[in-house]
Amino acid sequence: MTIHWCGTGLSAIPGLRRLLEAGHDVAVWNRTPEKAAEAVGDLTTNIHKFSIPRLSELLSPADVVVSMLPGDWHVELAELAIAKGAHFVSSSYISPEMRSLDAQAKAAGVALVNEVGLDPGIDHLMAHALVAEYAGSPAFDPDNEISFLSYCGGIPKTPNPFRYKFSWSPLGVLKALRSPSRSIRNFEPYDVARPWDAISTYDAPLALPENFEVYPNRDSLPFMEQYHFGKDWKVKTFVRGTLRLNGWSEAWADVFREVETLEGPEGDARLKEMSDTFWEENAYDEGEPDRVVLCVDLKADRDGETKWHKTYVMDAWGDDRGSAMARLVSYPVSYAVEATMNGKIAPGVSAAPSDPALVDSWMGRIGALAQHLQVVSHTS
Helix, strand or coil: CCEEEECCCHHHHHHHHHHHHCCCCEEEEECCHHHHHHHHCCCCCCEEECCHHHHHHHCCCCCEEEECCCHHHHHHHHHHHHHHCCEEEECCCCCHHHHCCHHHHHHHCCEEECCCEECCEHHHHHHHHHHHHHHCCCCCCCCCEEEEEEEEEEEECCCCCCCCCECCCCHHHHHHCCCCEEEEECCEEEEECCHHHHCEEEEECCCCCEEEEEEECCECCHHHHHCCCCCCCEEEEEEEEEEECCCHHHHCHHHHHHHHHCCHHHHHHHHHHHHHHHHHHHECCCCCCEEEEEEEEEEEEECCEEEEEEEEEEEEECECCECHHHHHHHHHHHHHHHHHHCCCCCCEEECCCCCHHHHHHHHHHHCCCCCEEEEEECCC
């Protein structure tokens, strides 16, 4: 049983090294094998130039294909895994094309596991833990009004004037600014064309309480079913969003104005120019610590009184182990690989597990990756 780990970018390395150090049989695939060797050559010589035909030759039933490559590769690799009777793991969101492979994966008896990084990933685990605890508590009542917030952000540990720094190409961040979002506010769907139209303030109950700028991203609504919200629950608020340092919206005001005017191929070209400039001016320096803050909050109210309210909070930063973002993305991927190999994840397309035993196990280990991890109770 071989793990075929494809991609050795910054966010992939800690989890890959963990699997190698644990003694797993790992084949490392990268478009530039020399870069892979720089990252893990002290642990393995089983390094290959990434190629679908070559991977197909070496892939065997019950192997696991891990895609830490750009998202365009995920479906092709998942299809290859199904054809070979192998499993598949990625940290990315489940695309419609990936979801369409569910029946094929189940028929082949293989698991296609996605959304097992940081966000999405650890945020899902926190949500599952809170929802399960609330649903099993004496405070549970279908007539309660439910508010759910999930905010995650990679931010500089030492704030800079731009209120943000980049670990890799800024182009993805810039493209995300052009994406609409859908959430729930006051019991109704809330659609926003651009993130800066919905920026608000969030008070995070960290070890030292701190407030941040936050905004919704993507379509939050499908995650209510994923988190096992009852169809009869009265959901007042449901938001999955992004967290930024205070002052971010002001520092980026000119960026917002320009991004809003960009269209077509010329707009894409200008985004690339902006990305290059931002990378030159606001990339992390070698050894500079990053920071990750994640807060998942579930509250149940009835008749103006809070019946149940807890927040799962995590605060982590770069240290002698390297980047906080890299370890929090890639370590959960490595946990998913092991769970898949051990038959702990059912065949078919799935996201981060909701099984209480896996959630507890993974969160226990994630606690060692962050400097602060806590469930804060607001009602006791």
